[in-house]
Amino acid sequence: MSSSGKPLPSTTLPRLPIMTFGEPWPDLNDGLTYRDLIPPPHAGLTVIEYYSKKYKNSAPVQGWLQRIKNKQIKVDGAVITDPNTILRAGSELVYHRLPWKEPHAPYLLEVLFEDNDLIALNKPSGLQVLPGGLFQQRTVLSQLEWRANKGTSSCKQPHAVPVHRLGRGTSGVLLCAKTKLAKSCLAAYFADGTSAVGNESCNNARFNSTRKISKFYRALVNGIIDQDQVVIDQPIGLVKYPGVAKGLYVASASGKLALSKVSILERNVKNSSTLVQVEIQSGRPHQIRIHLSFIGHPLLGDPLYVAGGQPSCFDPEFIDESFAQDGDLRIQFQGTADIICMHISCFLLTPLHMSRSRLSHHFPLFCRQRRKSAEVDIGNEPMNLSV
Known part of the structure; x- marks a missing residue:
């Protein structure tokens, strides 16, 4: 109230400063x-x-x-x-x-929360979490190592490590442990829900409300989903796929049970798309992509999975590396890795023993903006971030 008794105009509270870290990628990796x-x-x-x-x-x-x-x-x-x-x-x-130039990947990571045990990051789309395939250096793990060693990997100081994965095309909250105890506890928490689902049959699949960690994703899918909520329990398994030695995960009756709860947030009839929130009980590879495509609503921008949870004939994310004249492996395609932009984000993660704590990452409505913001809060009160 002002001195005259009139209410003061409402003001928007200032956002907490965004804290980021990251080293630009070298032109070539170390081989x-x-x-x-x-x-x-x-x-x-x-x-x-x-x-x-x-x-x-x-x-x-x-x-x-x-x-x-x-x-x-x-x-x-x-x-x-x-x-x-x-x-x-x-x-x-x-x-x-021999060293090679890896495909383009963002390198800046936003810090959502950090204490002595863990650090929560906002992982951008296009950045791989752990080394694999064409990406051996351009990963979240490399940036965490460089951060602990002040930009170099030569000192080998202890560094935080991711305790779960997000797909390269998925943005959002990523938890990383800074101590062995935190890593052990968080890994057990994440495994708790998955193992519980693994022991269930399809007919008895249900969501475990006592899980210590819950993960929510937001995604934009093709088409209009009529139901306000859909529970998908389609098993996911490996099948042979051209160019992928270990096979590819698809919707398969002989696979492992996977459980996803899809809630409708908004329908855009004009553009024939639906904004959904997905809670996953299990953690199968590409689970959300497969489940949403299985019900006939694949993610917008997904180059791999089509209706039925099956792969299309071509996806640059899974192209095997080809032999070049120098005897080493080089990327055969040009630029395709840069244009993979699936509309999915790990939006909300409720960790640890604090029932009211949550780490959230804002997902722009219908993905109109590529730039994303983030916030951390406990209940309705903002949490102070420290680095």
Whole structure:
């Protein structure tokens, strides 16, 4: 109230300052080193026989010959140039993959909350959490390591580690443990819900209200979903997929049970799209993408999954690396990794023993804005952030 008794005009409380960290990516990564100890059954094979048989998906025979010629392979510490070198049981075989330029990925990470045990980040879309495939350095894990070591990985100081995964195309809240105890506890909390679902049959699938951690995602999907709430319990399993050695996860009756609860937030009839919030009980790979496509409403921008929870014929995210003239592996496509922009975000995560605590990440309505904001709060009171 003012001195005259009239109410003061309402004001918007200032946002807490956004705290970010991140080092720009080097042009080339450090390459990779692969080690093999030769078991007795493989004794007597030549180097080229061993690699071309065991790792035929990595490169054709001429690829391995080129790597040997480039002096990228050692046997028991000595560089070899003869592809017909005979291997002995117990020998150590080392292949050094040359450094390469990884596809584009954002590097700045926003800090939502941090204390002595954990740090909660707002992971941007396009950034991979852990090393894999084409992305060995451009990951959240690398940035956490560089942060602890002040921009370098040479000191090897203890650093925070992610305790769960978000897909590369998914943005939102990512919890990382800073201590062994926190890592153990958080990992157990995340596993609690998944293991509970894994022990249920499809007919008995239900949501566990006593879970210590709940995860909510917001996504924009194709088409109009008529029901206000949908529970999906379609199992998810691996099938063979061209170019993916380990196979691809799809909706499969022989797979593991997965449970998702979909709530409708808004329907846009004009654009034939629906904004949904998804709570997942289990944590199967690509679960939300598969489940929403299974009911006929795939994510907007998803290049892989189509109606029925099955893969389309092409997805740049899963293209295998191809052999190049220098004998190393290079990306065959240009720019396709940069345009993957699925409309999904890990919006809300309620962690630990504080029932009223929550870490939330605002998802722009119908994804009209690529830039995202974030907030952390307990109940209705903002939480102070410390770095």
